[in-house]
Structures are given as structure tokens and as C-alpha cells.
Amino acid sequence: MLFKKLTLKLAVVAASLSLLLTGQAGAADNLKGTIEIDGSSTVYPITEAVAEEFGKVHKDVRVTVGISGTGGGFKRFCNGEIPIADASRPITDAEKTACKAKGITYTDITVAYDGVTIAINKNNTWAQKLTTAELKSIFKSGSTVKKWSDVRKGFPNEEIKIYSPGSDSGTFDFFTEKVNGKSKSSRNDSQITFSEDDNVLVEGITNDKYAIGYFGYAYYVENKAKLKAVVVDNGKRAVGPSAQTIAKGMYFLSRPIFFYVNKADLANRAEVKAFSQFYLENAGKLSKEVGYIPLSKGFYTSQASKLK
Structure with missing residues (x-):
């Protein structure tokens, strides 16, 4: 008898739950x-x-x-x-x-959290660590850097190609303020390509050994096999982007x-x-x-x- 009563109670509960779930599904459908x-x-x-x-x-x-x-x-x-x-x-x-x-x-x-990632071609063996001063020399307004050898003695005597988010990009605002010292202040000449589509930037760097650019960390993670992330030396520490360094705010270009x-x-x-x-x-x-x-x-x- 006890078993039958328990079975009946469970059946009632199950029926009620079914009606509740049906109601929720109906709400979702509406x-x-x-x-x-x-x-x-x-x-x-x-x-x-x-x-x-x-x-x-x-x-x-x-x-x-x-x-x-x-x-x-x-x-x-x-x-x-x-x-x-x-x-x-x-x-x-x-x-x-x-x-x-x-x-x-x-x-x-x-x-x-994101860490704006400065990316280079996977075959780039010379610029895996750059100082903030060197980055500024590349990206700043009025930059005279034309070749990698202009960035640091010993770098290749090859033309540098630069890829950047466009001026409507928050990443552009953040990067230019942190690296160049003023939001929206950037070089704007024939050596730099702008795009609001980060996939365009990824492709540009992927296809050119002498390219450099920047975008959100997720785009780097998705394309790790084709790119390298630059370690940034800001004078206090030299750190590259990773889940740990971004979460702890150790990476220079970390942000929410x-x-x-x-x-x-x-x-x-x-x-x-x-x-x-x-x-x-x-x-x-x-x-x-x-x-x-x-x-x-x-x-x-x-x-x-x-x-x-």
C-alpha cells in the first residue's frame, strides 16, 4: 500500500513537472x-x-x-x-x-578580459620581443620607419608592412593611447593597412613575412599556427599575452x-x-x-x- 501511494505521488509530481516544463517551452516559443x-x-x-x-x-x-x-x-x-x-x-x-x-x-x-595582441608572421625570427619605444616608432603618427632595420640595428633591411584596426575601432583607440601616447594618433601612409575586420588583418600578416599588426587576443588564439605573438617590454617587465598574464593584468595591453x-x-x-x-x-x-x-x-x- 505504501509503495502504491508513493508511486501515485511520484506520478502526480511528474505530471506537474511536465506541465511546468510545457509552460516554459510555450513561453520560450512566444x-x-x-x-x-x-x-x-x-x-x-x-x-x-x-x-x-x-x-x-x-x-x-x-x-x-x-x-x-x-x-x-x-x-x-x-x-x-x-x-x-x-x-x-x-x-x-x-x-x-x-x-x-x-x-x-x-x-x-x-x-x-582581452589582451590586444601584437602579431607577426610565423617565419619572423627577429621581432619576437619589442620594447614599447620600438612599437611606438613603428605605429606613431609621422613615423619614419620604412624597414625593419629602422626599428633596431641588426633587423632585416626589408620593408615593414603594418596592419591596424580602423579608426572606428575601440582596439585602435586603446592601442594608440597605450603605445603612441594619444588616442587615435597613428601613422597613416602607404605602409599601413586599416580594416575594421580583424580577419583581414590576420590574413595580411599571415601572407607577409615582414608584416606586423594587432587585434584582440581571440583572433590570435584562433590563428596560433599561422602567427606569433610579440612579447612586449614596457621597461618594468617583458610579457607576452596569455590567459594567465591577461587575467592578472601583467600583460601591458590587457583590458576589459x-x-x-x-x-x-x-x-x-x-x-x-x-x-x-x-x-x-x-x-x-x-x-x-x-x-x-x-x-x-x-x-x-x-x-x-x-x-x-
């Missing part, structure tokens, strides 16, 4: 719409991975992710064109003013990366809120999978309150 995201090509791999996983759960929500650069993303975001902007740097005062002019308020979420979400869309569009919450819940795992360094679980949890 979530519809399109979410357009634009901005940083550095943050793109994480956001694209989140969008792919989100789409498996919410099949009627279409998420598109663009790479117009952090500045390009903020332009569209502050103009009310998109609900979410990926950013590899914090929003600037000018961008805050543009958002305010349109009545747009926002929530900023830190996604992961972000996404920004429009508060009105967060409050009024269920699909935007669901995606933002899903992003935070999965950012740690997915950022690691694509090559970035996740934050602590506690930090992700503390940020979740921003989305309520």
Missing part, C-alpha cells in the same frame, strides 16, 4: 523578434557564439551581429538604431552626449571588453531582455571557448542585477 547588434570586432566572437546558443533555445528570435567597430556601433546605438552595442572600450564623453541628445539611457555590462544595452529596449522588448540575461549567464563559458578570459562567476552574478 518569444519573437529581431535583435540587431553592432560594434566591436573584438567582442564579435563572444556575441556571435552567444547568439548562436540563444537561437537554439529561442528559435523565433533572429539575432544579427555586425562589426562596424566600437565607434561605429556607438554611433548607431546612440542614434537609436540598435538595442545593443559591442564595445572594446568604455563609451566616450562625446558618445554619452550623443546618446543623451536622443534620450537614450543604457546599461553597460563587462563581458570578459563590454556590451551596452538600451534601457528602454531592456524594459519593453522581452527578446532583448532575455538575450541580455542569456549573454551574462553564458559569457564566462563562451568567452573562454572563443579565446578570451572569463570574469569570475561572482562578478557575472553581480552584474545580473543591472538587467532587472
